[in-house]
Amino acid sequence: MSTLEIKDLHVSIETEQGTKEILKGVSLTITSGEIHAIMGPNGSGKSTLAATIAGHPRYEVTSGSITLDGEDVLEMGVDERAQAGLFLAMQYPVEVPGVTMTNFLRTAKTALDGEAPKLRTWTKEVREAMEQLKIDADFASRNVNEGFSGGEKKRVEILQLELFKPKFAVLDETDSGLDIDALRVVSEGVNRAHEANGMGTMLITHYTRILNYIKPDHVHVFIDGRVAEHGGPELADELEEKGYDRFLAATA
Template identity: 70%
Template sequence: MSTLEIRDLHVSVETENGPVQILHGVNLTVNSGQTHAIMGPNGSGKSTLAYALAGHPKYTVTSGSLTLDGEDLLEMTPDERARAGMFLAMQYPVEVPGVSVSNFLRSAKTAIDGEAPKLRTWVKDVKTAMDNLRIDPEFSERDLNTGFSGGEKKRHEILQLELLNPTFAVLDETDSGLDIDALRIVSDGVNRFSSGGDKGVLLITHYTRILRYIKPDFVHVFVGGKVAEEGGPELAEKLEEHGYADYVGEGAAV
């Protein structure tokens, strides 16, 4: 079993007007085999948590700790974190012109595994994963995320999740902007990933909709840069009915 442990995490982000503190002491423990949903209103710091976990250079951890099986992730570069087993499905995947999807996937797989994948099985694995996510095979030759629709970008993130097969997946609003069919396809992909072994999922979302397809074991409500309430799946149902109104006042006071 693996454990991702977030302790009293304080994070600031670089802005034009200097650093702004976004996270004010986040505590969270995710064990492999578990799915945690992080829910919260806009601006509550959900995406900041995602970027901080992945090591985005614009986000600075000002205090607290972040460990994966006791290893200090904060000491690691973004690529080292990925090789240690972390994966971030991004809310806004970046376009990289001139780098084909197939070249990118192969480079990433080689980096994660420490050796180039065997050509024959790799081609088959990619094809199967693309079929499962209803991604057109010609996608392989397109430039990475370039000109992809919103839904295509999200499916492509999950394609990488399945092919790179990390220990912990952080999904940053993977559901936003998806129609119901795409949401199902993407959710099926996440469920295939989690059922494939001892995997942990941190599902960041604004809406409860995706939780009909991906069942969380724990729900954390994020407000004002920290966890305001935690519970089981029933907490999501409460949010479905009442929204974030109960929390926002508290957030403003932080």
């Protein structure tokens, strides 16, 4: 059983207009096997939270803490966080020219596990995971994300999620830009990883659509860099019906 704990997190970015505080005191605790949906309007800081957990250099933590089973995540490098069991499925996965998917997946798996995967079982595992996510076999020989469509990039993120078996996954708007078939395929992948590895999940989304496929235990409404309200799945239903107006009016 693992715990990812975020306490009173304040995060700023440098902009041309100066320093801007994006997260203004976020507290959140996720344990293994739980699915937390983070919902909120654009610009409320959801993606900042995701990128900060992964350690993107653009985001500066000014106060607060993130710990994984008591270990200080903020002291870890980007690679160390992944090695510790954190995974960020990115909203905009990056194209890496010259590096094939096969090479990338094997290199990452080796770095995460501290030893190279056994070639035969690994190759089979990759192939099967690709089939389940309906990713063409020829993607293995293509460069990472190069020329992939938006939907293909998201599937490849979930492919990694399934292969790398993290303790906690942060899915940053994985559902955006997906048609309904792709959404179902991607959701099934997340559910499989959840079942297989007891993964804790932070599901960041703007829409409730994905919650038809991935059932959250907890829902957090993000407004202006803070969690405005915690609740169960019923909170998502309310958002579906009434939108964010109630919360936005409260801060206005």
